[in-house]
Amino acid sequence: MSPRWEPVAPAVNPVFLELRTLHKRYGTREVLRGVDLALARGECFALVGPNGAGKSTAVRAIQGLTPMDDGEIRIGGRGLIEMGRTARAIMGVVPQADNLDPDFTVQENLWIYGRYFGLSKPLIRQRSAELLEFMALGGHAGQPIHALSGGMQRRLTIARALINTPQLLLLDEPTTGLDPQARHLIWQRLRELRRQGTTLLLTTHYMDEAERLADRVGIIDHGRILAEDSPRGLISVYIPGGVVELRRVDGEPPDPQNLHRQWVRASERVGDTLLCYGPDLSPLLAHFAEDPAYQWLQRPASLEDVFLHLTGRDLREETEYAAR
Amino acid sequence: MRLGEILPGTGAFAVVQRNYRVWRKLLVPSMLGNFGDPLLYLLALGYGLGHFVGRMDGVPYITFIASGIVASSVMNTASFEGLYSAFTRMSAQRTYAAMLATPLRVSDILAGEVLWCAVKGLISAVAIMIVASFFGAIQGPWIFLAPPVILLAGLSFGGLALVMTALARSYDFFMYYFTLVITPMFLFCGVFYPIHSLPPFAQHLAQVLPLTHVVALLRPLLTGHLPHAAFYHIGVLWLYTLTAYVGAWRLLGRRLLR
Structure with a gap:
């Protein structure tokens, strides 16, 4: 289940990245409505939220690429x-949309990026070799970008973001669209970076990614952070105990008499499914499990349950990125 | 407008370096486009039309037209680079977005792009000058003063093109600029005939356009004379360059930092 690591001691590591009441409007649309956030040095923080929640805007704001209507960002105590x-x-950025230079090879992409940072040629050469090794791209230095798979391009984008040995790494949906193998490799490397002391801020809408990587998770929607804690902390506060999903074989609404209510702390109906939450759901199962008209699934509560509980189950259309 | 933000830094050279590295990979088709077309104009019109025209403004027609072709090729090369190539980098390839995730600023990117437009204009102009000199179509002791003029011309045309690019929603937009700005300059700014043969109002109009001033500087330099009122023409070109730079900087900033 979700990995557990030692919390970063706040006494030794004061706030490194701080967002104070960040406000951003595009026309009449308020994308950020008072976002407050504080990351300790060496912490991994995941910002999760539906499409259009304000995740990417927050990431752009931290880079100083979008003028704020109100609020302040401080890094290492400086504005x-x-x-x-x-x-x-001192930042590395892994953007949501790939922007590797298609006219260059793998090696040249790292080289020119190092030049943008004003790094010396010998330093770039040394860093490139290390980074290609680190991101498992060692044999591909001379290949053109279009010859790489999606997962390799993403790894190269991460390698590129590390060329300046950043103190703060911003990752905007780093594993969207990748296969499980590629995702696991990237997670390994991000954990490695965190161990080396890099502060990581990632946005994602994969709950398992947030659960596996982040010391703390912030759930953001409609430009506000709704909840913020360790993955376990969020689960235990919002969905204590377990979850039982009930469905009828014939597709009719399950438990029309609402008998379940006596055994659960909360429940909701989603389509053909009845979701029941509670610390002890065994009486519920004792009643329905033997009934051949019912299918059921018992599982521990996950971050996804918390997420859906807080952000609702409405579908979100792509707006935030497409609008750009 | 903060002065520190609009002034480019050394990062601009990294942008030039990037474009140069790509250009080097695509050297042959790129040179062919920038250099082949003007050379065909020079030979076809210089010899073909030149046979009937004889001399123009006191020099053989091919000599007259060679300096015009050099000037117009700078305009075309720098404009094309600042329009289509820069727009591709900005939108399709998201190169500017990648650059902005580094310490590069909008001013560094813009200055690098404009400078690269000028360098490319210079490359194609020098190639044409070399060929034209084989035909004896350019000559004289002042040829070596041409490259700085060509670079300045490249900066103004590159800057103007980047204003268009900062405004463009798609490639189609550039057709307006070519049809309404570039082609009229090509035809009415003294490339093929002296502008004093135009009706007075057209002469005044031509005086406003940058290519007229590039031709006014290059034609004497490439035929063995020093230009009249050189500082006036240089001043106009600098005015175009700086105005275009400030305009493009504001527009690009509005587009990229939102």
């Missing part, structure tokens, strides 16, 4: 605006 371009010199 982002006052830092200017030096802020981006």
